[in-house]
Amino acid sequence: MIRVLIVDGSALVRKRMKTLLATDSDIEVVATAMNGAIAQRKVERLQPDVITLDVNILESDGIGFLHSLMRHHPLPVVMMSNLAQSGAQITLDALAAGAVDCISRPEIEISQELAVNAGDIIDRVKIAAKANLQPSQAVLSATGSSQTVDSAPAIDSEVAIIAIGASTGGTEAIKDVICRLPADTPGILISQHIPGSFSKAFAERLNQSATISVCEARDGQPILPGHAYLAPGGRHLRVKRNGKGFRCLIDDGPQVNRHKPSVDVLFKSVAETVGARAVGVLLTGMGDDGSESLGLMKAAGAFTIAQDEASSVVWGMPGEAVKRGHVSQVVPLRQIADKILHSVSHHG
Numbered sequence: 001m002i003r004v005l006i007v008d009g010s011a012l013v014r015k016r017m018k019t020l021l022a023t024d025s026d027i028e029v030v031a032t033a034m035n036g037a038i039a040q041r042k043v044e045r046l047q048p049d050v051i052t053l054d055v056n057i058l059e060s061d062g063i064g065f066l067h068s069l070m071r072h073h074p075l076p077v078v079m080m081s082n083l084a085q086s087g088a089q090i091t092l093d094a095l096a097a098g099a100v101d102c103i104s105r106p107e108i109e110i111s112q113e114l115a116v117n118a119g120d121i122i123d124r125v126k127i128a129a130k131a132n133l134q135p136s137q138a139v140l141s142a143t144g145s146s147q148t149v150d151s152a153p154a155i156d157s158e159v160a161i162i163a164i165g166a167s168t169g170g171t172e173a174i175k176d177v178i179c180r181l182p183a184d185t186p187g188i189l190i191s192q193h194i195p196g197s198f199s200k201a202f203a204e205r206l207n208q209s210a211t212i213s214v215c216e217a218r219d220g221q222p223i224l225p226g227h228a229y230l231a232p233g234g235r236h237l238r239v240k241r242n243g244k245g246f247r248c249l250i251d252d253g254p255q256v257n258r259h260k261p262s263v264d265v266l267f268k269s270v271a272e273t274v275g276a277r278a279v280g281v282l283l284t285g286m287g288d289d290g291s292e293s294l295g296l297m298k299a300a301g302a303f304t305i306a307q308d309e310a311s312s313v314v315w316g317m318p319g320e321a322v323k324r325g326h327v328s329q330v331v332p333l334r335q336i337a338d339k340i341l342h343s344v345s346h347h348g
Contacts, residue, residue: 001026001027002026002126002129003028003046004028004048005031005033005046005050006051006052007033007052008032008052008057009035009054010054011034013110014034017032017052020114024126026126027126030046030048031048036065039065040065043069043073047073049075049129050077051075051077052079052125055079055080055081055091058093063090066098069098070097070133076131076133077099077100077128078099078102078128079094079095079099079102079103080103080104080105081102081104081105081195082104088195088197088200092198092205096172100128100133100169100313100314101127101128101131101169103120103121104117124286127168127316131313132309132314133313134169134172134313159278159343160187160223160245160246160274160277160278161187161270161278161279162187162188162189162344163188163189163239163266163267163279163280163281164177164189165190165192165263165289165294166193166283166284167193167259167284167287167316167317169313169314170283173283173307174192177336177340179210180338181210182212182341184226185225185226185344187223187227187229188229189217189223189266189270190229190230191231191237192231194261195233195234196233196235199232200216200232203215206228212226212227213226215227215229216232217237218250219249223239223246229248231261232261233261235250235251236250236253236260237250238250238266239273240269241273257289259289262290263289263290266290266293267296268296270297271299271300271302274300275300277347278297279302279303279304279305279340279344280297280305281304281305281306281307281336281340282294282305282317282318282321283307284311284312284313284317285314286314286316287316287317288317291317291318292324295321295325295326303328303343303347304321305328305336305339305340305343307332308330308331308333310332311333
């Protein structure tokens with residue numbers, strides 16, 4: 001039985017969330033709380049397995065509540081966030097502080113929106129209960145100890161594209177990898193399962209921390225060395241050939257593997273368009289999106305990397321790729337950037 005504490009400033013949301021989660025026989029809502037102070041006391045007394053946390057609580061109580069929780073009572077936290085730009089910023093702060101996932105928090109038609117997303121909410125709570133917490137991530141983010149590879153030798157290879165896919169726990173994992181790569185790294189394409197209004201804020205946050213330039217990908221944008229292009233939330237990212245080079249292709253097609261952007265869409269296009277001149281990296285995330293198409297990249301001659309189980313928040317996507325034999329090497333998170341650089345510099 002998964003014991004859940006619901007923390008939300010709205011009495012209606014607390015009531016509806018409790019009713020929703022109670023429909024699953026594997027979940028028990030042990031309590032609700034209207035603010036961080038009450039939640040802290042209930043955590044100490046009830047010791048829940050998972051917390052769902054309203055992003056507005058953090059805006060009023062401060063991100064310090066989550067830092068304190070992770071320091072004294074570390075447990076999986078699923079953020080309930082509105083999709084506005086302000087919600088994106090504070091949610092990214094929360095993910096950096098140790099929250100494992102975020103889901104859309106309804107603002108108007110509360111009952112209707114929760115009912116529509118009931119299956120996804122329940123799935124995410126269940127996945128969070130099994131999450132492998134990475135408390136060191138909040139420390140790394142706060143201290144800036146994730147270092148770029150300034151002393152790396154100049155890269156000399158035929159690799160043109162590095163493709164990275166991630167989901168649950170992926171925002172901090174991607175940051176760890178990107179911030180360790182030097183300015184002459186081949187062009188990077190990133191597909192992270194993220195809401196539409198979050199991707200621009202996430203790209204800006206990466207760009208502030210990294211040596212390479214990071215942006216939200218635009219349709220037709222040239223893919224250049226020393227640059228990383230993040231799939232816009234709610235749209236797929238593909239690669240297309242442009243003479244001797246490559247460009248981003250933004251696709252507003254249907255969901256693939258229940259996701260948009262989908263890692264499979266990106267990796268499949270890289271396999272077909274770039275072939276052996278690519279490196280594929282599959283990071284932490286629930287489900288199996290990207291696991292099959294990583295095999296297509298490997299079959300096309302690309303070097304493929306999967307994050308290992310110990311450093312993954314959820315070893316779903318990379319684990320599936322490993323099980324299917326689609327991975328050249330399984331690597332701890334903090335060594336992935338070095339492995340990318342090694343595979344690029346020794347290509348061919």
